[in-house]
Amino acid sequence: MTEIDKNLLKEISEEEAKNASAYNIRKNGKCLDRKVSDYINIVPKEDGKGIDVYVKENTLFGIVHIPVIITESGLTDIVYNDFHIGKNANVIIFAGCGVHNDGNKEARHDGIHRFYLAENAKVKYAEKHYGEGNNGKKVLNPVTEIIMQKSSRMDMTSLQLKGVDDTNRITKATLYEGATLIVNEKILTNNTQKAKTTFEVELKGDNSSTKVTSRSVATENSYQEFISKVVGKTKCYGHVSCDAIIKDEGMIKAVPEIFAKDTDANLIHEAAIGKIAGEQLLKLMTLGLSEAEAEKVIIDGFLR
Amino acid sequence: MLELKNINFSRDGKKILDNVNLKLDLKKFYVVTGPNGSGKSTLAKIIMGILKPDSGVIIFNGENITDKSINERAKMGIGYAFQTPALFKGITVYDLLVLAANKKLTKVETCDYLSKVGLCANEYLNREISNNLSGGELKRIEIASVLAKKNILRIFDEPEAGIDLWSFHNLAQVFKTLTKEEGITLIISHQERILNMADEIILINKGKIKKIGQKDEVMSDIFKGNLLKGVKICDRNR
Ligand SMILES: Nc1ncnc2c1ncn2[C@@H]1O[C@H](COP(=O)(O)OP(=O)(O)OP(=O)(O)O)[C@@H](O)[C@H]1O
Ligand SMILES: [Mg+2]
Numbered sequence: 001m002t003e004i005d006k007n008l009l010k011e012i013s014e015e016e017a018k019n020a021s022a023y024n025i026r027k028n029g030k031c032l033d034r035k036v037s038d039y040i041n042i043v044p045k046e047d048g049k050g051i052d053v054y055v056k057e058n059t060l061f062g063i064v065h066i067p068v069i070i071t072e073s074g075l076t077d078i079v080y081n082d083f084h085i086g087k088n089a090n091v092i093i094f095a096g097c098g099v100h101n102d103g104n105k106e107a108r109h110d111g112i113h114r115f116y117l118a119e120n121a122k123v124k125y126a127e128k129h130y131g132e133g134n135n136g137k138k139v140l141n142p143v144t145e146i147i148m149q150k151s152s153r154m155d156m157t158s159l160q161l162k163g164v165d166d167t168n169r170i171t172k173a174t175l176y177e178g179a180t181l182i183v184n185e186k187i188l189t190n191n192t193q194k195a196k197t198t199f200e201v202e203l204k205g206d207n208s209s210t211k212v213t214s215r216s217v218a219t220e221n222s223y224q225e226f227i228s229k230v231v232g233k234t235k236c237y238g239h240v241s242c243d244a245i246i247k248d249e250g251m252i253k254a255v256p257e258i259f260a261k262d263t264d265a266n267l268i269h270e271a272a273i274g275k276i277a278g279e280q281l282l283k284l285m286t287l288g289l290s291e292a293e294a295e296k297v298i299i300d301g302f303l304r
Numbered sequence: 305m306l307e308l309k310n311i312n313f314s315r316d317g318k319k320i321l322d323n324v325n326l327k328l329d330l331k332k333f334y335v336v337t338g339p340n341g342s343g344k345s346t347l348a349k350i351i352m353g354i355l356k357p358d359s360g361v362i363i364f365n366g367e368n369i370t371d372k373s374i375n376e377r378a379k380m381g382i383g384y385a386f387q388t389p390a391l392f393k394g395i396t397v398y399d400l401l402v403l404a405a406n407k408k409l410t411k412v413e414t415c416d417y418l419s420k421v422g423l424c425a426n427e428y429l430n431r432e433i434s435n436n437l438s439g440g441e442l443k444r445i446e447i448a449s450v451l452a453k454k455n456i457l458r459i460f461d462e463p464e465a466g467i468d469l470w471s472f473h474n475l476a477q478v479f480k481t482l483t484k485e486e487g488i489t490l491i492i493s494h495q496e497r498i499l500n501m502a503d504e505i506i507l508i509n510k511g512k513i514k515k516i517g518q519k520d521e522v523m524s525d526i527f528k529g530n531l532l533k534g535v536k537i538c539d540r541n542r
Binding site: 215243277279280282283284285286287288289290291297298300301302303304 | 352354373374375378379383384386388389390391392393394395399400403404406449453
């Protein structure tokens with residue numbers, strides 16, 4: 001592993017990922033290293049374009065780490081990773097993609113992650129996206145598809161704070177009886193970066209619920225789009241909130257859609273976009289911070 | 305120590321501060337009082353640099369600070385606890401105290417600041433400064449942030465608002481002790497207990513300083529009705 005590789009991994013990995021009981025590190029479309037455990041198996045797909053992760057029923061606890069790094073300019077890496085989470089299993093999954101592109105061509109990673117949560121399974125899923133390097137575009141298009149059986153629960157956090165020029169992220173979920181999906185997304189864009197996020201959640205089973213929270217900051221000439229569609233087909237609860245800060249010439253468009261198909265569906269959407277509140281800046285400046293320092297503290301806090 | 309000379313401030317054709325002259329000395333405890341809308345908060349904001357006067361001069365510590373920014377004044381030792389504290393997202397009580405102190409704080413230090421305002425550090429340090437806190441809690445944290453910062457001049461804008469009397473009694477003692485030790489305390493208040501503690505009371509009405517003096521003289525002015533004379537509640541002909 002080169003220094004660049006190590007740094008990319010550091011940028012996209014949580015501290016906890018070091019304790020992974022199973023991992024698969026992918027670099028420039030090839031597997032760099034893999035480890036499995038008694039409870040968590042990782043099987044490469046035959047065409048080499050992805051892996052199947054199997055977590056055994058009743059696994060009490062396990063950490064899975066599946067980072068992807070790209071350092072080759074001009075490479076388009078498309079990968080299908082499927083996660084089969086057994087009944088009552090409880091796991092933490094860390095994913096993420098780091099791109100270092102010093103060449104002139106675009107480097108792109110499309111990660112399609114499909115999650116199948118069996119009854120009562122619990123997953124904490126965290127992904128981080130990061131880009132660095134000077135010339136070529138860094139493009140990341142993560143797709144997450146989640147099928148949640150009875151009483152399963154998934155907590156997903158998605159973080160993109162730096163260096164990704166273009167991203168189109170799609171998250172789709174179908175929830176059956178009593179399933180719960182919590183999503184927290186944080187995005188910071190600058191320069192001329194573009195980020196588009198789409199959430200489509202279908203609440204199919206009685207007492208299923210979802211809470212999607214997006215916090216985003218668009219600075220300089222960047223542009224973001226946030227689209228959410230929550231459909232409630234039964235007695236269910238859905239809450240989507242999009243909270244965004246715009247700065248400089250940054251632009252953000254939020255398109256909420258909630259569709260209740262049952263009188264017992266309880267769906268809420270909140271969206272707020274605005275610049276940094278003046279009173280927040282003033283307060284921090286009275287503590288001795290310059291305006292720029294105050295802005296940084298406010299944005300870092302907002303995206304924490 | 306702090307001197308305001310001929311400060312004027314108008315907005316929308318209305319004189320909010322009208323030729324204000326004021327001198328504050330070290331180790332003194334000042335209370336500014338006056339009716340709602342008389343210009344008290346505006347005066348405080350002009351001292352802090354949040355508002356710029358249309359004319360006049362501000363001298364602090366021998367230096368003309370009229371054109372200095374908020375953060376420059378903050379660094380020189382002026383602190384202001386807002387009448388309405390700002391709300392944040394993702395910034396905790398601990399974060400704010402650290403920003404105020406401008407250094408990492410130990411548990412003991414943070415506990416010290418928070419207990420002065422009647423809060424238990426264990427329960428509050430990791431709370432976000434947002435609407436999840438009650439009005440009184442926000443107010444106390446706002447005061448703690450000014451206590452945590454190294455200040456020569458501390459301004460508190462109606463610190464009693466939203467704080468129960470029992471806790472406020474302790475807080476008043478904190479202010480008093482602090483002033484004896486160092487610096488200047490300027491409190492905007494309507495509270496009799498605070499007025500009683502003042503070395504000097506500054507009475508403001510309609511943007512003018514009406515009187516500076518001991519409690520008895522100033523109070524008699526208020527109760528003689530001089531203050532509110534000529535104030536129309538509602539002019540039907542307008
Ligand atoms: N930016 C502004 N534009 C116009 N009018 C203003 C502005 N700021 C303050 N005022 C007015 O100036 C007057 C003084 O306001 P200020 O907040 O200083 O009063 P105060 O004495 O602190 O009152 P209170 O006791 O209610 O806090 C009020 O009439 C207020 O409406
Ligand atoms: Mg006021």
